Structure formats: structure tokens, C-alpha cells
Amino acid sequence: ATTADLEILEVIPIQVVRDADMVLGKTGLVRVVVKNNGPNDANATVNATLDGSLLSVYPGDNATKLINVSKNQTFDFNFKPTQTGNRTIRAEVGVG
Numbered sequence: 001a002t003t004a005d006l007e008i009l010e011v012i013p014i015q016v017v018r019d020a021d022m023v024l025g026k027t028g029l030v031r032v033v034v035k036n037n038g039p040n041d042a043n044a045t046v047n048a049t050l051d052g053s054l055l056s057v058y059p060g061d062n063a064t065k066l067i068n069v070s071k072n073q074t075f076d077f078n079f080k081p082t083q084t085g086n087r088t089i090r091a092e093v094g095v096g
Contacts, residue, residue, distance in 0.1 A: 004042035006093045009033040009072065011048070013079060013089060029058050032075045032091040036067040043067075046075040048091045055079060064096070 010033040032046050045064040048055045057063045058076035067073045081087065 003095050004040050005037035006042065006044050006095065007035045007037055008091055008093055009035050011089055011091045028079045030055060030077045030079045030089055033072055034067060034075065034093050035072045036069055038069040041066060041068045042095050044093050045096050046091060046093050048077045051088050
């Protein structure tokens with residue numbers, strides 16, 4: 001049985017000025033916005049990766065949160081680039 005339809009709406013690196021290159025070694029965060037399309041409330045767990053390496057949860061945040069039907073929730077992760085250039089940030093969400 002389907003418990004909930006969880007959808008990632010956005011994966012947003014929050015660090016420096018929009019459209020500017022990432023600053024080497026400057027800490028920021030990656031914000032993942034998840035929506036619960038229903039039909040039930042659900043505990044959502046998010047994992048985020050930078051170039052395949054798992055990002056840790058931002059201090060004070062949690063990787064698992066309750067999302068009520070038709071509501072959004074944000075999940076924040078630590079982000080500290082160790083090189084410049086194009087980077088791949090991915091996020092996955094699951095129930096549990």
C-alpha cells in the first residue's frame with residue numbers, strides 16, 4: 001500500500017551570490033524542499049550528496065521529519081566545496 005507520495009521540489013545550494021562561482025572552502029548549506037502529495041502524512045528521510053559523497057545534516061536540523069499531506073518541509077545539509085568548477089548535488093527522499 002502506498003503511504004505517501006513524496007516529491008523533491010528544489011535542491012538549493014545556499015552559499016554566496018547567485019550565479020557566482022562557489023568559493024573554495026567556504027561553508028554553506030544545501031536546502032532540499034520536499035512536498036507530501038498524500039494520501040497520508042509521512043515521516044520523510046532525505047539524503048543529499050555532493051559529487052557522490054554524502055552530506056551531513058546541518059547542525060540543529062534533522063534528516064527525518066514529519067510532513068503532513070499537501071505541505072512542504074525543508075531539510076538542510078552542510079556544504080563545503082573542496083574544489084571549484086561544476087559540481088553535482090543530488091538528493092533522494094524516502095518514507096521512514
